[in-house]
Amino acid sequence: MESAAVPAAPDPTLDPPLEQLRHLAGELRELLPGVRVGEAQETTKEFDREAFWRRLNEAAVTVSREATTLTVAFSRLPLPSPQETQRFCEQVHAAIKAIIAVYSLFPKDQGITLRKLVRSATLDIVDDMAQLVEALYINPAQSSPENLISYNSVWDACHHVPQIPKDNKAAALSVLTKSVDLVKDAHEEMEQAVEECDPYCGLLNDVEEDSSDNHVDEEDILGCPNNRDSYWSEEDQELIIPCLALVRASKACLKKIRLSVAENGKKDQVAQLDDIVDISDEISPSVDDLALSIYPPVCPLTVRISSAKLVSVLKKALEITKASHVTPQQEDSWIPLLINAVDHCMNRIKELTQNEVES
Numbered sequence: 001m002e003s004a005a006v007p008a009a010p011d012p013t014l015d016p017p018l019e020q021l022r023h024l025a026g027e028l029r030e031l032l033p034g035v036r037v038g039e040a041q042e043t044t045k046e047f048d049r050e051a052f053w054r055r056l057n058e059a060a061v062t063v064s065r066e067a068t069t070l071t072v073a074f075s076r077l078p079l080p081s082p083q084e085t086q087r088f089c090e091q092v093h094a095a096i097k098a099i100i101a102v103y104s105l106f107p108k109d110q111g112i113t114l115r116k117l118v119r120s121a122t123l124d125i126v127d128d129m130a131q132l133v134e135a136l137y138i139n140p141a142q143s144s145p146e147n148l149i150s151y152n153s154v155w156d157a158c159h160h161v162p163q164i165p166k167d168n169k170a171a172a173l174s175v176l177t178k179s180v181d182l183v184k185d186a187h188e189e190m191e192q193a194v195e196e197c198d199p200y201c202g203l204l205n206d207v208e209e210d211s212s213d214n215h216v217d218e219e220d221i222l223g224c225p226n227n228r229d230s231y232w233s234e235e236d237q238e239l240i241i242p243c244l245a246l247v248r249a250s251k252a253c254l255k256k257i258r259l260s261v262a263e264n265g266k267k268d269q270v271a272q273l274d275d276i277v278d279i280s281d282e283i284s285p286s287v288d289d290l291a292l293s294i295y296p297p298v299c300p301l302t303v304r305i306s307s308a309k310l311v312s313v314l315k316k317a318l319e320i321t322k323a324s325h326v327t328p329q330q331e332d333s334w335i336p337l338l339i340n341a342v343d344h345c346m347n348r349i350k351e352l353t354q355n356e357v358e359s
Contacts, residue, residue, distance in 0.1 A: 111168025
């Protein structure tokens with residue numbers, strides 16, 4: 001009669017399961033800088049677009065599958081043994097290394113804009129997987145909200161990969177559309193703020209009535225906005241008008257640039273598309289700077305500087321667009337019209353802030 005098999009003794013050299021997860025999270029974090037700054041691998045082979053996207057999608061599916069396996073294993077008792085944990089960690093690490101390796105094969109000559117989108121998607125996957133491992137290490141053997149949120153983040157990041165644009169023109173349009181939406185939101189927020197010019201007016205009136213009836217000192221009322229720096233003066237409101245017009249012109253510029261790329265952009269003109277996207281990417285942050293500068297207390301000189309910066313970016317974006325293939329007719333009237341509109345706004349802002357410059 002054969003004796004029963006004896007279970008293998010635990011390997012004393014292996015760290016406990018949770019300690020292995022902690023090490024894995026650290027190893028994944030260490031991979032992020034290489035993805036952020038890493039150059040594309042040089043190769044003499046012609047780039048196979050279809051093969052690249054197939055491999056990237058397959059790598060993302062593998063990461064998603066490993067995330068599911070790891071989450072299930074560490075969301076219940078008993079926790080995996082050190083040997084099982086080692087295998088799980090090795091599989092996760094290999095899956096992450098594999099998708100990074102695929103990304104590194106994407107050459108710059110296919111478009112910097114598109115490569116940035118692929119890099120961003122890869123970074124999201126690596127970072128989200130590291131957060132998931134950390135969540136499982138902190139909250140083992142339970143379906144905590146943190147674990148579920150972290151798992152869903154990995155799942156979403158992996159399933160976003162098939163949605164990445166497949167050529168640089170599509171990537172450019174994706175980035176330009178995002179910029180249009182950001183500037184549109186900023187413009188709407190500015191308009192709303194102007195419409196609610198004195199949002200505390202009703203509260204102040206109530207306070208004044210209480211003060212006269214009960215001899216209450218406004219300074220003793222918690223949260224009472226009795227500081228007039230919280231409001232726009234008549235001069236401020238006059239200055240805001242050309243600022244709003246400048247933001248509207250910014251939105252119009254981006255919309256026209258996006259339309260030109262959509263109608264006339266060529267997939268093989270990757271460098272020109274990249275140049276258009278690079279300068280257009282500066283418009284939204286410049287609009288944000290101008291928007292922040294008009295909130296009270298307003299410093300006219302800061303408004304002037306922010307406006308000048310935005311105007312410089314807009315003109316450069318229009319010049320680059322005009323010189324590119326997306327504007328086949330160099331005398332296209334929309335570009336000089338927008339430049340004139342931008343100049344008009346800036347001239348008005350200069351007029352209204354001249355005293356600040358001279359003082």
